[in-house]
Each structure stands twice: as structure tokens, then as C-alpha cells.
Amino acid sequence: MRWIELIFGLLIAVAGFFCLNFTNGFGIDHHREWAAKHGMPAPSEGIFDAGILLLVVGGGVIGHGISRKRNPSG
DSSP: HHHHHHHHHHHHHHHHHHHHHHHHSTTTHHHHHHHHHHOOOOOOHHHHHHHHHHHHHHHHHHHHHHHHHOOOOO
């Protein structure tokens, strides 16, 4: 069960990282062009905020999974 929690937290954190990468950094014009070409939403503040939230939640889930005591029955 612990591994499932860690993997789930990692997936959430990676999704948050990709949201932040999509809305910030170098090549933002490329991201806007790609979004328009593929019919996806353009980089926006909402996607940026979602990325921050996902990183915080994912990090919390990972931290909880690492720090909790091991259950003797599983």
C-alpha cells in the first residue's frame, strides 16, 4: 500500500511540474503555438496555479508515504 501512495504522489507531482513547465520558462511562444495547433488551452494563470497545487499535493503525499511508520501487517 505504501508503494501505491508513493507512485500516486509522484504522478501528481510530475503532472504539476509539466503544468509549470508549460506556463513558464523559455519557449513560451512555442507552447502557445503548439496549443493553438493542437486545439489545447493556451498557457494561462489557471494552468500555472494548478501546477503549483499539484506539486504541493504530490509532495505532501510523497512525504507522507516516506515518513509514516511501516505497518507490520502489510
